[in-house]
Amino acid sequence: MLTVALSIAFVLVGAAVVLSAWRLLRGPSAPDRILALDTLYINAIALLVLLGIHLGSALYFEAALLIAMMGFVGTVALCKYLLRGDIIE
Amino acid sequence: MLEYLLSFLILAGALFTFVGSLGLARLRDFYTRLHGPTKASTLGVGCLLIASALFFSTRSEGISLHEVLVTLFLFITAPISAHLLAKAALHLGLTSLAPPPEDKPRR
């Protein structure tokens, strides 16, 4: 039961990754790409959580935590570059 | 019983994640696309995290709190990123509901 759910979930998230990646590739505008990257970070978190449940090991939460954090910082930096060019001022 | 609950949460989470990316891919201009991922980051990952919290709390000793931390991060940061992205889009003057222009090197 749980394993079935997990495999279905993996498929869904995989599909999500593909879709986001497509947007990342396609653009067309810079914000689109940034948004896509942000989404991919979210997908990665989902992926990690699923992996953690799948392997039954809690060692991957730090990764998830950091991805959440890094995704945010990356997005902020990229956006600020678009807005200001110089991101640390 | 618990297993059903877990399965439901996992499926729901995965579904929302998928829907988010679907929106990102399919919607027709940036501002609408902006909606998609928010579902993924809040509902999608939220459900999954609750699921894993339940999972680990029940099978291993003690309740695991990392998920709460992750959720906290996501819920704080999601609006900020969205806000900034919208700002950037406005700044670059992306027109709403216009067909995506061809992607060529900008002069």
Added chain:
Amino acid sequence: MNLFFAVLTPFLGAVLVAWASRFGRSHAAWAAGGVALTALAWLSPLLSQPFAGTTVVQRLEWMPSVGLDLVFRLDGLGLLFAGLILGIGLLVILYARYYLSERDSMGRLYAYLLLFMGSMLGVVLSENLIQLLIFWELTSLSSFLLIAYWREREMARMGARMALAITGAGGLALLGGILLLGEITGSYELSVILASGDLIRGHSLYLPTLILVLLGAFTKSAQFPFHFWLPHAMAAPTPVSAYLHSATMVKAGVFLLARLFPALSGTPEWSWLVGGAGLCTLLLGAVVALFKHDLKGLLAYSTISHLGLITLLFGIATPMAVVAGVFHIINHAIFKASLFMAAGIIDHETGTRDMRRMQGLWQFMPFTATLAMVAAASMAGVPLFNGFLSKEMLFVEASEMASQQSFGWLLPVTVTVAGIFAVAYSLRFIHDVFFGGKPLELPRTPHEPPRWMKVPVEVLVLLCLVVGLFPAQTVAPLLAVAAASTLQTALPEYNLAIWHGFNPALWMSVTALVGGVLLYLVRRPFSLLHDRFEGQLDARRLYNALLQGLMVIARRITALLDVGSLQRMVFVFIGFALLLGWMGWSGDRSVLTGSRPLLPVDAMSLLVTAVLTVISVAVVILHRQRFTALVLVGFVGLVVSLIFVKFSAPDLALTQLLVEVVTVVLLLLALYFLPQHSPVESHPLRRSRDGLLALLVGGGVGALAWAVLTRPHSSIGDFFLANSVSGGGGSNVVNVILVDFRGFDTLGEITVLALAGLAVYALLEKLHISGPSQNADGRDWNWDLHPVIMASFTRLLLPLALLVSVFILLRGHNLPGGGFIAGLVTAVALIMQYLANGVAWTHSRLSANMHPVVGVGLLIATLTGLGSFVFGYPFLTSTFGHMKWPLVGDFELASAMAFDLGVYLVVVGATLLILIHLGLMHGKEPVRGKGGH
């Protein structure tokens, strides 16, 4: 140990003097003199022993495994030279104090002089030949510095280079000779080598050994045909010439001849090579000296001639001749040093060294004139002066050789001719300078030099007289021990009387004196002849041609390899790597795929790989739109960290994630100052060529990875896994390896990190570059800075992030995490504040000065390492004990955690150092001044 310290003292003293010169010129002089005296004091307790006939040998273990020790030896010869070096050294130091003008740096000259003094002492006091060679080369180097003391003068630099090139080449030859000697005798110790003379002479390698050693000696002692560097070295300040080119440097060569005399001499080869070179040099130097118009030039050539004389004596190689040679070493040192000093005084007072412009200086400086005359007379070999005694001995030897060989009569004749010229140029040195009319347009009006500038000359001239008059009472014992230790046998019968009765030698002396006077009187036509052919037949031309050719070839080779294009170099480099890899693999026909059982492929990995492929290719295609490429690279980094997660490397995943974001921030910061797009410039053909190479390399590396991955392996990792908990007190083996098992490596690595941070900081300090005021589409920047929602929320996030980093740092020893990761988390958290709230806000709460953080981090890491010394363990041994931690639960608190803390601080410091200063750079308009903080 005295000998060791005696040699060491001048080297240390050089530093001291350089420092002392900050307090004034006299202080420097006093310090230098003190150093020389100290060296002398170290020797003094041993002085009596050589006279008692014993040879002092003192040994310091250096590299016993390869038979290299620091061995010093004091015998008669060494004593004689040490005496010359230190004694004349002291006089020169005193003299130089008054010679140098206010502009010249005292400290530098004295420091160089002492360096040279130390090296020279090392040469004459060495027992081990390798050690001797090291000091030998040191004399070449320090003399280079001394000759080029007036750096701004082109002649000085040229002369110094020439001297270094010639003597350096000679040193190389000498090394060869010494190695051969070691091969033959099986030892580099003089005492062994001197004892095994017959073995060496009998050996098949004798001739090459001899030639190599002689090359070393002849170049150093300016023997024909290597003599030409000495006149050019006259560009040195006169005190230097007085020291190096009379008593010490050029004497090193003849010292070597004397030192190895028992080992190498006594064969016809020796006689012909050494004697021949000596004879030519003697004659050539004497002849040229007569026609030089430059005061020091004359002295230089006369020095060459006298060195030739000494060499000739060693070439004759009868015990008597050796005694004469050693004796002339002493005499020449004394009178030539004083003559150089006198020349220096004249130069110093008149401002010129051209003898055609100065006459009749007698009336201005009678006292100096008198001194010069005595010294010159001694140089000419006039009776009652010391020069006469040794020259007389030479005449005796020469006349005896006459009867022994066919053409033997050539020897006395040549020697006499040389003597005639010697008298002539000595006469010229005196008459042209001090007499014969009035001086014409001298730069200054000369007068007697300051009192203390004359004292050294007086001392030396006095020695000329005393030795000349009472040789037996003064110099005899020193000469005896020196000659004895040179010969390593019993001394022959000789007496240092002035009057030997009417023997051939006397007539030769008379001829030389009379002929010299006559020659001086009728020198005019010869002089004109010489001026016509000046520089025509000169080994220096050959030397220059040689050098030119060398330069040309070197340039050709460089131009061939490096066309100044990085692209080309990288292409060639990678191409070669590929070629070598291919050759290596095709070399042995091993199968590509190993026997290791493979892991099953799952759909998700396949999918992610596919996506990664697409995105990576997209980066390559879109790389001209730099921002887009950067965003895509962000995704690639994410996937790489996911790969680490997948293959059970959580620590790596965390590190990769953090570094990814930091790198993106870094590249964004840089991109602001760079063009937003790369132009299309490389030809399609070239692009396809590069693409082909890239594919080949990628294929090769992939195949290699595959070959590795499919082969079974056994790793030292098992040891770490087994001992991590018991030995390192942590269950996260990766972290335990980093901070405990291989802690020393990590220390090195964080040092590199710190250095990189500092280097970036240093580069940015000087960098002034302003970014564009508009973005790529020519749209102005958005000016409402930090949106309030972002600002306030990120401030809320900061404590959360810091909490996470502390958590990761603490548990790192047992669960994924540790100093590196925690440090990066903190750095990112702080960078986040810079992004969201701006520099001003952040710096009002946090200092931008990260150097202390880095420093403290390194300090802590090193101290924890040293801490283990306290408990008698080797460096970086970790100790640990259990403790109950409120929140995280039970874990061991290992001393390695302190080390990890050090790592943490360094990582935070270095990362912020780089990013913040890169970010602040745009603020560094020249008006704002540097830093911006």
Added chain:
Amino acid sequence: MEALLAFVIGLLTACGVYLALRGRTFPVVLGLTFISYAVNLFLFSMGRLSIGQPPVISVSANAYADPVPQALVLTAIVIGFAMTAFVIVLALKARADLGNDHVDGQN
């Protein structure tokens, strides 16, 4: 699975090499980043692959991945960042001094 990783390593290397051969500093730096991904993965793969066996000692685990390459690569990643920073600053310096961003300093 091994084949996939080997492919990825080769892919990253190829992209890195191509970019490193470009004429402008920024693509070259990107290329170096790619190459360092590839190198890190390659070094990591020296320890062979294992799934779900992180080198963290615990009672439940029956096997562990090889920790040595992981330790090496961990520091390699961090120092790689420092070196990237150094190179990029050199690039900026060249831009400031030469007025263009060509690797050979001339347009």
